Amino acid sequence: MPARAGELDLLLDRLVEKNVIDPGEAQEIRIGTQEEVKKEISQQRHATLPMWLQTMKLRGDVRLRYQFNDNHNKALTQHRGRFRLRFFADAKVNEKVYMGFGFASGSSADPRSTNQTFGDNYGKKSLWIDYVFAEYNANDNLAFTAGRTKNPLWLTSDLLWDSDVNMEGLSARVSLPVNYNWDIFGNAGFMVLSESSSDPKDPYLLFAQPGVIWHDNDGVYDMKAGAAVYAFNNIEHSPELAHRPSTTDGYQKSNTLVGGQYKYSYDAISPEIELNANILDPVSVPLVTSLLGYNLTYVGAFGNYIKSLDHGRASEGWLAGFRLGQRKVEDAGQWQLRYSYRRLEADAWLDNYPDSDFYGGAVNAQGHEVLLTLGLLRSFALDLDYYQTRPIAGGLKKEKLFQADINLKF
Template sequence: MMILKYGRSVAAFGMMVLALCASPVFASNDAIKELLKVLRDNGTISEQAYSVLKNSVDADAERTHAEMEKTTDQKLAKIVQADGKKQWAEKIKLKGDLRLRRQYEKVDDADNADDPSRTRYRYRLRLGAVGEVNDDVKVGLGFASGSDDPTSTNETLDDTFSTKDVRLDYAYAQWQPVDYAKVVAGKFKRKAYLWAPTDLIWDGDINPEGLSVHLHTDNAAGTSYANAGIWILDEESGSKDDPFMKYIQLGHKFKIDNIYANVAGALYRFDDVEGEPLLDNIRDTNTVNADGNYQYDYDSLGLSAELGMQDVFMSGKVFAVFGDYIKNSDSEEDKGYALGFKFGDKKVSNRHQWQFKYVYADLEQDAFLDNFPDSDRFGGETAIKGSEFIFNYGLHKNVVFGIDYYDTERDAPDAAPFASNDDDQQKVLQTDVVFKF
């Protein structure tokens, strides 16, 4: 009977102890041990029962601790994993746009009554990413539709639903050790390293290849800056004299109340161009010698300026005048300029925002290499002059409707190499819808 009572006593207290351990309101295993000790001391349980129950409590505590450590480790691992994914996502920034276009072109020939014209439907797709390698270094990568022409990322809808090309648009590494200095190398976006308010000599799609540096300093008069670089034009496998371009640009930006300005001067030097074979993606409008090579060098002086007023008449709109000038030191047809103005919102990205812009451009035959000017202005050729009208309107957030109209004519239609060309005047009307993401 004593054995039976003892067994029942141990079982009863064991169930009580297990229940207390499982209870969410139980605070500590030490409290159970104290309770068992009191029960032993007043004779409620024997010394043997006390030892059995105490060992059970200790074992349960070890299991509970081990389980808690396991659960905690699992939760921490999930938190670290989620945080790592979040940090990776925060370090990568994606950006892109899709442009749908209807383009009408009309060519007038003074000696031909036919006046050929055409209508094309086109699109442009761009997708890019910038990733943070560390606090000082970023890497950029971008793809775009189009061909190998550096001045255009358009694709024409043609060839019976044929698949279209997507090409590497840029791939660069940028190092910025301090706020006022950064260096980029690879194939990169131009505008941060060479400023120009118009596309007189630099089409907006051009992403140069090589190395560039940007420096700036803030002072009492505004912000002074310097851009410089070496851009590779080609690599000749059979020659050690590869053509490339070096440049330096010095500029200053200032703002007084709602008046702002940006003024810059640039020097361009081209090595191994004069007397050498023509480069790729030319428009065949620069002067050539008897051997069909470049007649001139294209070392040039460039000037750029923009003067604007924000919140004009308290309307929230911006008005600005701007211009570019280029002068080649080595030819007769050696100058070019573009003058224009804009009025409206500073940037069109939301519903009902709008901007109007007008530009008049005059680019002589050898003012600059014909590889780089705006490809929509008479096909990117030199020896042209004419007007451009641009209007953009925000249909919705990141959805923009645009109209771009060019009316351009030859500046020297009877001079070589233009004498055999039939087109003396060109009109281009582009109607766009752009989706930004």
Template sequence: MRTYLAARAACIVFLFSGSAAAAVSEEEFAQLRAEMLRLAERVGVLEEENRELRQVAEATVSEVQLARTEAQEAGRTVEEWAPGTTFSGDFRYRYEEIDVESRDIRSRHRLRARFGAVARLSNDVEIGLRLAAGSESPVSGNTTLGSGGTSKDLYLDQAYAKWRPFNGAYVTAGKMKNNFYRPGGAGLAWDSDYTPEGLAFGWSGEQLFINAAAIGLESDSRRDNHTFYYGLQGGARLPVGDTVSITAGAAYFDVPVQGESSFFGDADDFFGNSFNCTDADNCAYLLDYEELELFAELTYSGFAMPLNFYADYIRNLDADTYDTGWLAGARLGKASAAGSWQVGYQYEDVEADSVLALLRDSNVGGGGSDIQGHKLFGSYAVARDWTVGFTVFVDNDAGENRTGSGTDYDRVVFDTIFKY
């Protein structure tokens, strides 16, 4: 276009030159001059239109490129957005009724919501983080609905770093998933929601495994109840023929809490363990907990669905009385794939000073130690990631060791759980 304009300008210059004027009359020259000026004006208009069209075309190309980028990004997976990072979580809605002797039946609606991420920095290092909407309790992830629909608290449930120095080995530091094996997933020593804080390490092979930990009940040395406990566990997984497998092992936990104040709750909250008080605000554990544990679990896969038996025994070597706890149970099936189901039964008897009550199961007999009773449970998988279930705690008894006559405790729980 610029070349074209230059040519027209040259013509105009020529027309205005003396030689051109000599070849035509003055009137013809004036007409020619006017025509050339109109042509130059028209060329200017065309050049402006061309510039505007070029801007529109460039904007259209940019919009197409942006739309294409957005479409590509919308189709990206989590792994593409954050390579090496995985996300997971669960949501549980619960309705329960609790019938405690000589009290009105209590009913309530509760929920538990958790969301976590694990970032794998390399083949042998990972960082984990999980948040939970629940309570401050170390053994409960539930929050009760109410208080006029107030917002619920969000807590740090896990935050850890894990290193795998060689095949089967691990070292974990932070607030983490409990690394000790629990037969049948039962809570004789540890509640399923408990996430210990400290250092854990271990190794697992095809048949043998070992777990150890140094865990802070109170890590701050400026606190009066500064305490760490230590644990060591070992076991074996042994196949017996084609349809039977057995897992068995032993553990020892050293929990030096004698003379220490309570770690959670009020000053006199020891959850069934023996304690004494000098006044209402100063109470302390009477004993240490030197816990020796023996456990076994058997799985039979010869039926259309798995059949599982498990047992757990624990004794506090520092106690002279009320020093033993045990449980046994069975489970048929596994609620995993859509349409699958499971049912089970468990009985346990946990004397007052057999185990540190703060960290054990929070459901049977109302939680803690000095309890005994039956548990029936079942669940059905509506989909791979959605189950509905029930748990019935029947003929539970709490407080017999402390008072000489226990309190009847019954409870019915209905759950619906979504995992992602």
């Protein structure tokens, strides 16, 4: 067992006093011992520190945003400065159990937003518990998670689920290699939607999502596909759930209600697919390559479809899009351009969960999104995001939304 730092320093000082070693040699021993301890901690084999302390990771990000809204349902356009702060911690408790928690900013408990808007005459801002979970890994292929967790589903877009929505309940995931080129995976879960001591029929969600992964032998092409089946329980004939779109901000609540209760259950099936190609011989893009220094090294396409299973009225939705540039933007000069078009009908899905930036998170909406990401430095990027959206039906008008984000990760 390594000597503790204080004991080692005392021993070295005594050896120097007795001229057994000189001060330079003592310093070399101190540095060598410190490096060995660091190595033991990084390899999770330190004899005295608990595993959770050796494996703990602290992470976070900061987003600074300028946002312009031109919602034609409101008399004035809107310019806003906004920010987001998130801080995460996770660690292995032992060889089988993993845990984590995170905090995030936000102006309310709305699960679809972690934004805070500049204003309120410099009033202090709130910090919320974003997620907290424990995960049991039965083996390399099977894991179970409980708590408030990041969305356990594999998703190609935010057509159905805003990226800020964290679920509360139990989930399981499985991954099985078939051969060198193919893998299969699956996600399943039980998620609590609401709870009331005066109502025995609390609403909850069950889901299952089988899928496959394929890649070629040369590292050029790969594909991932899955199909989620959603079963919402105790939704039909129940009161509306919290956090629907804001009508005061010029948006719409389009799910069909009868007497203040949902008419449908919103059970649905939703397949999605992602196709990717890595360009081994990078392609020069006029102007872009000369300005940023990176050629085109990646192209991809993705799509998502949803169909309600319990009714046929305004019951479908879809999204299709592409990406090109670099597969991930992680360093200076890297870039990615993403475009998508989506259409989500009024009763295809509950309007509590879609992307809150796309027509206020409403259903009964369609339109375009263009996102350009530019790497400024390592872990430091600029996002330019533009939405042009409008209702599918009804009397409301279109909206144009532009966001310029500075993103920093630490």
